[in-house]
Amino acid sequence: MDRPVRIASLVAFQGDHRTLTERDLPRIASALVDDVAKEIDEETTDQTRPALTDALARTLHSLGTVDLDDLRAVRLGPEAFARHLAVAAPDADEELDPADAHTHASLREAVCAHILRFLTLRSPFVTAAEDAAFEERYAQDIIAAHDHLTIYGIDLAHSPDSWPLDAAYLSLETETDGGGPSAPAEQALAGRTRVLLWGVAGSGKTTLVQRLAVSVARGDLPAPLEGLRGRVPFVLPVRRFRRAGPNRDGSPEPNTFPEPNTFPEPDAFLSAVRYPHAAAQPPGWAERVLSHGRGLLLVDGVDEAPEEERERLREALRELPTRYPGNVWLVTSRPSAVRENWLASERFTELKLSPLSREGVTAFIRRWHAAARQDITDRADLDRLSGYEETLLDAVRITRDLGRLATNPLMCGLLCALHRDRRGYLPRGRKALYDAALSMLLERRDRERAMLPPDGIDLPQEPKIQLLQKLAHWMLVNGRSEMDRATALETLGRHLPAIPHAARQGGPEEIYRHLLNRTGLLREPTPGSVDFVHRTFQDYLSARAVVERHDFDFLIDHAHLDDWEEVIRMSVALARPDECAYLLEGLLAARKDARPVHARHRKLLAAACLEHATELDPEVRSRVHRYTRDLVRPTSLEGARALGWIGPIVLEMLPDPAGVSDEEAHRLAVTATSIADDRAIDYLVRLRDRASWAVRAQLAGAWRRYDTDRYAEEIIAHLDERELDFPVSDLEELRALRRLGGRPCVQVAGALTPEQLAEGLVAERLTELWLAYDLGADLDLSWLAVFPRLEILRLSHRNAEVTGVPEGVQVIVAGP
Template sequence: MSVTVLIAHANGEEDRAKELAAPIQAAGYDVHYGATVLVGESVVEETQKVLNAGGPVVLCGTIRAVGTPWARRVVNAARQANRQNRVFVVQMEEDADTESVAFDGKVAAWWHNQAKAADDLVTALVRYFPLDRTIAESSAATTAEARYRQLALESCDLVDLVNLPEGDRHIALRQLELRRLYVALRVRPTSVRGERLGGAQPDAGTQDRVPLGERLAADRRLVVLGDPGSGKSTLLRWITTAYLLRLADDPDWRDLPDVGTLPEEDLLPVLIRCRDLRSDHIGGAFDDVLNFTLRQQEMNDQECAALRELLRGRLTDGTALLLLDGLDEIADPMLRAKFSQQIERIATAYPKAPIVTTCRVVGYREMGYRIGRGFTHVVVDPLEAGEKDEFASRWCALAEPPERRESATAELISDVHSTPQIEALTGNPMLLTTMALVKRKVGKLPSRRADLYWEAVQVLLNWRREIDLPLDSREAMPQLEYLAYTMCDRGVQRLREDEVLDVLAAMRAEFPQVYAAQSRTPSAFLALVEDRTGLLAQAGEIRHNGRPVPVYEFRHLTFQEYLAARALVEGHHPGHDPKGTLADAVLPLVIRTASAPDSKGSQSWLETVRLCVASCNDADAEEILQGLVADRFSDEEFAPHLNLLATDCLTDEPNVSATLVRTVVDTALQRSRPELAKLVRTRWRSEVVQRVVAACTGDWERDVALIQDLFLDDYLEGRRPQTLDAEEVRETLRSPDHTVRLQAAHTVVLVVANHRGALPAKLITGLTAELVPLLDEPRPMAMTAAWALGWVYAPERAPDATLPADLIQRCASLLRDEQTDPAFARFLLWLVPAARSGDQTGELANLQEAALLWFTRAAPAHVADALTIRYPMSHPMRARLVALFAESPSARIRKPTVLMVRIDDPAELGPLLARLAKEDDKGVLESGLERVAYVRWSDHRYADLRDSASRFVTGFDPASDEQAIWVDLVQTGLGTPGARQRIVERLQGGDRARRIRTLKTVAACCLDLRSQDSLLPLPPPFDLTDHDPIDMIPADGLRAYAREVGLPPDDVLRRYEVFAREWGLWLDWVQEM
């Protein structure tokens, strides 16, 4: 390919240009100089063509050339013509002042060493303008990447302080760099489906509060959820800054907070802001999204094309990090869900690429779609006390003069921790920042967030009063309120400049009595608000009617929502009826939103109505909440949405009556129980717990769910102990406050269930002493205490402990009592398998007889439920229960009984096959098939049963892939032709998801890593990870698994070798299988 180099020189110095041209021409470049192009002041047409084409310019730097303005104009002309231009300066004479025009880097000193200068010049030309096309494309990509990294760092490295205007002399004009102010955030794994743990064990690790970097290193694909202002966007800006500094080998990289938790990789971050995307980007080609994002960074078409190709390559090999910020800021929930599916497709297309997306919790729940394909969901955790103190210290170091820093830091820290209300508010980084801002200007901190927002807005309106006249609140607030309401109602966060001006004009026409609003034109008011307050800001440009026009947004969505709430309270909104009440304005709006939850704008109103109730008069708040739970809506499809909103409104603690609180809680108990957890942290805590306790009926599933819904979130979010201190727990379990005792017993359940390994003997003794007396209390306390004891005495928690005689006696007595609640009895039965032969023989027999008596008297539904409790295969109760219920007339009872059969004993397996031959219930047959699939049919002990097994599976009609695999597994063991091959084809063919499901099923049945006598069988790693059977199985992962479950690593590897040979899998420690 041909590259033309332009040599710019002074008039009369063509000989020097010719001298300079020789090595360039020898390297293969076309060279223009002299009269043909540019000489001194004259720029001819051909010169402009070279510049516009992005060609290189070599400046022949003599005293004569640099001593006149034209040399600088050459450099400027080259840059203005095309961003790809580079000017290479050659110092031809020692005294030529070439530094003044050497903007693009190193100067070649021709006067000092002509050969070296020529070599340096040609090397630079080859680097930036290679003659080989492949090298040229690579060079273009490298140049584009360097420019992208520079622009991205400039845009992400500065903290967006939400509402900080540019004019503050002490703060805004200083570089508040993210690297200096950022306080490390923590995340926790979370379930976004609203699922509760019920009577099952919580997922291991749900209590862990860890840096996002650790989760990213472990999981690679994350959905980060959080409340408004929780720091989700800042988190992605921090990640972007960290990796850009790392790529630049910037020494400041190591000084970034928490940077050591990020994966040790040279990742190129690609930050995409969802709010910037147009609807035509969603669901289309990823290239369109990339191109739009790069153009937003002011990169030209050539740079975008080069960088897109580079990014695709990096995503493919896993060295680019895709960051998608603000999924909830796609206003339409249907488009939001559609983009979520697009994210899944991107993840599938680039399986090695790490991806992080952020979203508000409410926005994620609202769209009704959960991102899958290996994404782990985490929630941003509130800031803890030490993290708030660290922020205060950094804030004051930046915002205060040196002589006030120490005292200001102490004051801010003291205020942040001054009351429980402020302590709760400042767990949110945005509110903490706003509070620091208010504290600095006002000197006091409100304890309610609506009051905090009010103070923040007033501070911003008066920000530059020492420089300019303050913006009159009577002029600004009505117009900003009207504008914010309009944007919420349209479901948008941005409006074009002409739309903003139209809205402001409409406000003045609808409210002519607001005289202060008439003092300026809409355009003058808009310019003033942007310049003085920072509440409203220009957020770029879009094309409209063929030309670029500015678009505006509130600096943070929270301020848009708050001002819209003020619009409702003050009546400054379109269509306001001065004769109506506030409830008359709010309720139709809420009902309209709840009736069409997928409509644009529906999410915007949820937070707005909450802030409205928190800001309005007490009587108005009472009337609005009464309307939300009114009986006339109880049968409507949207009623749950109204009740959910009423519960959310109560969390802001408006001054409403206790009667109304009870009504909201009782309604929530029927419709949206999980939301009640929020009220446990309010002044209505005791009232809420009392209503929940009263709602417990003795149905174990419902009662467990009620208790979990009430207390679980506090535990998961770190507001309750994550470990058990024996004395502290004993004290809370003895508390005279019923609520405290109930929560303490539930804490024991969660902490012990998540404990790995054996509990200390002293702790077991202490917990038992306090929990046993609680067995005599009314529901649900007794049930929760029995639940806790069941976990305390589980074999893996108390392998050497024996049940105390008083506990065995109390359990036996309660199981014999016909008045004992089924929910309570179910957890008492947990203790039966925990009572082992080491316990007192007579008492143990008494307990087992009492349990059998309960089984014979209980309703079939309760029996079926209790039969799901796992008994060691050697436990005498298991065999007695199988004998008692194997022939039960209730299929619901026969089904769990089938799963209790000891399949390694032909004496039990034979009767099971005989019963299955006569069975007509589909559910029982499916359980039987699952059990039969676990049998090693190649074992000679089962020779006499193979015909029965063959008849059973041959006559079975599989209703799912899993059941079809079970049939093939049995037939493989029986030697049926084609059965094994069908499984191998499933493992190696079809789509990835089907291959993974097949491997999990086969591994569960055939991979011998579990103990038949274990209370909780150990799942193989395939149950824990999404391993594709066509991929290599790593030895390191299996060794880590072996250590975790206490098996010899070499033994685990050996078993996998056998398993892999059987099913054609690949192991990275075995060369040939």
């Protein structure tokens, strides 16, 4: 059908081609009464059934007179369509008593739902019209839900709590484990239909998901992602896939799905993530979107599923793309939660969000301060903020501890906020940073806004922390990063009597609303649920709760689970020296029936914790080194990359590379370059004279992670040039390479202009140039004529349509 059709013309007892008579209506009505009554859980008896059957038959008869077409009926929905039929047959239930009249009304609405489903399925025209109308509404809801970011600390004065995504978003860089150049995330995703994206906590995984969803819903896409135009975004946070049965602490939990963390079927996508208008989607809509290959599926946070349930998710991520080809999938996770090649058999490309580069940190700090300026009118305050901006940029560049912290958007945002809040002074180390951030958000927020408590509740910082810790601890024990509002109220109610300062000011409901509205740490992502604004705060508050309870055996028992790693590290930072020693000794101790992989993980975690211990018995520190020394001698590239999560302490444990084979030297280089700390340079110096191309390429490709000038002098200047591409990602590296005399083969990974390249590359030396970034609309490469010795030009597949390449230069286009 390509147009609407009157319902009266579809009724089988109307018109010239009758297949039923009016005498058949009681028989049909009787069957419907029996079947539909069971469906809607309405009881009928032998005494009431005849009258109900007669009433429903009269209602069905009115279908032959109703003045509606199928499209209008479907748009009315079951409830309004049922009212329409009630008007058309006003005497249908006149002989029923009030109870039976109520039952008849329920039957009528349920039957109408079946009729509308039939009308939708029989007519492609109706289906398409309904789908288009719903998609328009759904797109607007996606934009409203995700077109904002919280920028920590900007809400201290008179600014909003969140900022438009376009104003706040900072393009993130991705890299592959194959040694290719890093690239902006939008460029790396272009042309790929299946991607597994790794990123540490706070690196921007969820922000990227938001950006993609909003850009597609709005139809405002950057050039590399034009291929996503017209797709329907499904934002699917894994933490919303609900677990069945009681929680680990024995408390009941309302459930949506019959199995733990089951990946929902398409028609349940929207209800799974608690989209408020899920019931309004046309029947079969999501299935049609996926069957036609129009979906953009953004599966966010595999790491937020309990470890024992991830295999179930993996099976779904294998099966669904095969069942519904042509859709685009982006799956995100923390690196420690899934092993390398987790979805490689399903042709998922694995990308990793890079730590913010120096330029990324600078851009974020400038973007943060630009956003903060929007609500400032006083000239002196503006000048003061500009001064803070410049001093912070200098501090991050010069101070090693700050440089190590400023590796992702979350930490950069906290540094910016605290630097401003403390008038140019910053705490040192992660523990001090988080403590200061809690103080800023919990105690000073309303005071800075010169606000009286609008809810009449005035809690000091410590009771707020205690209550928030209870919620965070519940989530830790139950393996959640989100909890039902009812469970939050029950948890607060259980602990309020022990916190009299809070108990005097309100019950669980009032205290919950206060924590939600006044702390800046909680949010309600969907009606009826609550979580922390970022997992990092949840982990930190969980660690505080565990340390206060002296529950170190509890931590040790769960240390093999990757989602406990951050909690354990933070617990070491918070614990007293004797507690810290007890925890580390527990991680090293042999455990009965422990799997070898879990034993190894515990020992490596002990090593990772060392840098967070403020004070520790030297004998315990030495014992950790002794137990883990052999474990940090990786036997595979996958294992070498996996050691990076331990942090800078691993550099003290790696073996001397002087006497190892080239293969092992390469693995050691991979581990050392995964540590984005300038202390790694001291180790890499011992690898710089290797002739192995793999070792040299690994060292060259790591330049962007370290201080430009020091790395250039101590590493880049010493690498054998033969068959080696020297990457430059920014103007600073380009200039440093020129000071070294240039190189014959250069890989340009950052978006530098033709003028910058013509000036920065040493023309007399350049023989091979790899333009690894997206050239955009400027595809005229006639400017390459300034390089007289250029022989080979490498381009990405997105830049294949270039013009003006000088004669005699061979062009090689890389695959997607």
